[in-house]
Amino acid sequence: MPTAAERLIEFLADQRVDRAYCVPGESYIALLDALHAHPRMDLVVARQEGGAGFMAVADAKLTGRPGVALVSRGPGACNAAIAVHTAEQDAAPFILLVGQVERRDLRRNAFQEIDYQSMFRGIAKWIGEATEPDQVPELIARAYAMAMGGVPGPVVLSLPEDVLAMECAAPPVPATLARPGTPDPADLARLAAMLREAERPILLAGHAFDRAGGREALRTFAERWNLPVAVSFRRQDLFDNTHPLYAGDLGLRNPDAQRAAFADADLVLALGTRLTDITTQGWTWPAPGQRLVHVCAEPRFLGWHFPTVLAIPADAGAVVAGLGTHDARAPASRAAWNARLRAIHRADCAVTPGDWPDGIAFAEVAALIGEAAAPDAIVTLDAGTFGAPFYRKVAWRPPQRLLAPVSGAMGFGMPAAVAAALRHPGRQVIGLVGDGGALMTGGEFAVAVARGAAVKMVLSDNGSYASIRIHQERAHPGRISGTDLVNPDFAAWCAAFRVPVTAVESRSDLPKLAMALAAPGPGAVVVRTSLQAVLPQPALARAAE
Numbered sequence: 001m002p003t004a005a006e007r008l009i010e011f012l013a014d015q016r017v018d019r020a021y022c023v024p025g026e027s028y029i030a031l032l033d034a035l036h037a038h039p040r041m042d043l044v045v046a047r048q049e050g051g052a053g054f055m056a057v058a059d060a061k062l063t064g065r066p067g068v069a070l071v072s073r074g075p076g077a078c079n080a081a082i083a084v085h086t087a088e089q090d091a092a093p094f095i096l097l098v099g100q101v102e103r104r105d106l107r108r109n110a111f112q113e114i115d116y117q118s119m120f121r122g123i124a125k126w127i128g129e130a131t132e133p134d135q136v137p138e139l140i141a142r143a144y145a146m147a148m149g150g151v152p153g154p155v156v157l158s159l160p161e162d163v164l165a166m167e168c169a170a171p172p173v174p175a176t177l178a179r180p181g182t183p184d185p186a187d188l189a190r191l192a193a194m195l196r197e198a199e200r201p202i203l204l205a206g207h208a209f210d211r212a213g214g215r216e217a218l219r220t221f222a223e224r225w226n227l228p229v230a231v232s233f234r235r236q237d238l239f240d241n242t243h244p245l246y247a248g249d250l251g252l253r254n255p256d257a258q259r260a261a262f263a264d265a266d267l268v269l270a271l272g273t274r275l276t277d278i279t280t281q282g283w284t285w286p287a288p289g290q291r292l293v294h295v296c297a298e299p300r301f302l303g304w305h306f307p308t309v310l311a312i313p314a315d316a317g318a319v320v321a322g323l324g325t326h327d328a329r330a331p332a333s334r335a336a337w338n339a340r341l342r343a344i345h346r347a348d349c350a351v352t353p354g355d356w357p358d359g360i361a362f363a364e365v366a367a368l369i370g371e372a373a374a375p376d377a378i379v380t381l382d383a384g385t386f387g388a389p390f391y392r393k394v395a396w397r398p399p400q401r402l403l404a405p406v407s408g409a410m411g412f413g414m415p416a417a418v419a420a421a422l423r424h425p426g427r428q429v430i431g432l433v434g435d436g437g438a439l440m441t442g443g444e445f446a447v448a449v450a451r452g453a454a455v456k457m458v459l460s461d462n463g464s465y466a467s468i469r470i471h472q473e474r475a476h477p478g479r480i481s482g483t484d485l486v487n488p489d490f491a492a493w494c495a496a497f498r499v500p501v502t503a504v505e506s507r508s509d510l511p512k513l514a515m516a517l518a519a520p521g522p523g524a525v526v527v528r529t530s531l532q533a534v535l536p537q538p539a540l541a542r543a544a545e
């Protein structure tokens with residue numbers, strides 16, 4: 001008879017989950033054993049549970065299947081919590097399996113015990129705990145359905161050590177995935193009529209298109225209805241940024257002209273997005289009086305912050321498909337509107353080269369990476385100001401992928417690159433990190449090297465937690481508190497991973513960048529990045545005094 005652990009792993013393998021990420025723990029030794037030499041499961045051993053979790057989340061974004069991480073009780077689960085949060089904010093299906101104390105110790109404040117219901121309430125979609133081995137088939141099936149259904153997200157399953165090792169008499173529970181809600185034909189007809197009349201519409205595309213076929217469906221729909229497309233926060237890779245209909249992203253510090261133009265739209269069609277704060281520019285857009293049609297698979301996100309003229313609780317893909325048979329005429333004035341939005345976006349893309357005394361403006365590096373990236377490159381970003389130019393200055397084109405944490409979590413970039421390179425060994429993978437993020441989870445580069453996964457790490461060294469320094473300069477000019485960094489010799493640190501290292505110290509070194517990115521195997525590029533180039537101007541004036 002199989003153990004509960006074996007039943008669980010078999011279930012995941014049956015759902016085409018073929019990889020799990022972990023830091024081992026004695027609390028789930030039976031799961032490790034079930035994975036031992038499993039013919040369809042690859043176990044990737046990370047160096048920190050946050051890294052394992054981020055790898056799983058990134059893998060989920062690439063496969064559309066749940067990312068799976070296995071972590072130990074208490075401390076392991078705490079380290080992994082950042083990935084649960086990221087999966088929730090990023091709408092990525094993620095299953096966190098936590099080894100739990102034995103049943104006899106539950107609720108007794110035992111060594112490394114945590115009540116995961118309390119801990120993860122508020123960030124996980126669902127939290128379960130097995131108290132009998134026969135519950136495990138049902139619980140893992142439920143975990144899968146919850147992670148994948150509606151707006152995808154994280155689930156946590158707590159598995160007491162003794163339960164995992166016990167024999168499981170219960171048969172496997174087949175996976176159930178509810179079909180996404182199909183839209184009411186009357187709603188579709190109303191929407192089609194609104195689209196035909198709208199002179200200044202905007203299609204706002206969100207997470208729901210981040211799945212197999214989603215990008216193609218979005219493009220076909222936008223072209224057929226002649227709709228300008230804006231993408232929700234950090235989802236630049238949903239739509240070809242060079243397409244005449246691409247109007248830009250809803251992100252941090254959108255230019256005033258763009259915000260004004262978006263506020264001038266006479267119809268906002270928000271498809272497959274939760275309309276959260278950054279996408280809505282701090283809950284200011286759609287502005288009062290703007291007509292909003294909101295489509296989201298989970299009705300609880302509809303009408304939450306913004307009144308709608310039409311709220312459709314359905315899958316965005318189904319709405320797009322359902323509109324395929326409707327007459328898609330557009331007013332003649334639409335062309336001028338589309339061109340206006342496009343021109344505003346294009347004006348925001350320019351990078352002005354310039355010399356800085358303390359290094360290279362990272363925007364120039366970003367522009368070069370954009371040019372050097374392969375047509376199917378996967379670029380992963382950590383949080384930090386070095387990442388900003390990748391959202392506006394680089395034009396992404398599917399099948400290129402930009403994996404950036406919607407949660408804004410530092411530490412995502414390197415683990416995500418590792419997962420991407422393992423998932424797509426034939427594609428160029430570039431992982432970008434700042435000097436802050438590099439020492440958070442940059443150690444996961446060791447996993448790439450150990451596996452021969454061809455991650456190119458590009459490290460921006462500006463001696464600062466610069467994103468925070470920028471805020472600091474605005475709020476408390478000249479008072480640097482907690483944001484300066486004294487760094488190791490990063491070239492030596494990268495070399496210690498036994499990979500080729502390219503140092504980019506000045507603009508004359510920039511031609512080395514493309515060569516380093518095109519080289520086979522793992523490698524690192526360390527850029528001496530200008531801090532002055534990103535600081536607000538008064539700080540620069542002071543520095544010059």
Ligand SMILES: Cc1ncc(C[n+]2csc(CCOP(=O)(O)OP(=O)(O)O)c2C)c(N)n1
Nearest residue numbers: 384385386410434435436437464465466467
């Ligand atoms: C886990 C986590 N901790 C703290 C923050 C707050 N934070 C956002 S950006 C940032 C600084 C990033 O510094 P670095 O990696 O050096 O990149 P830079 O901004 O200098 O380009 C910090 C501390 C965060 N987003 N995530």
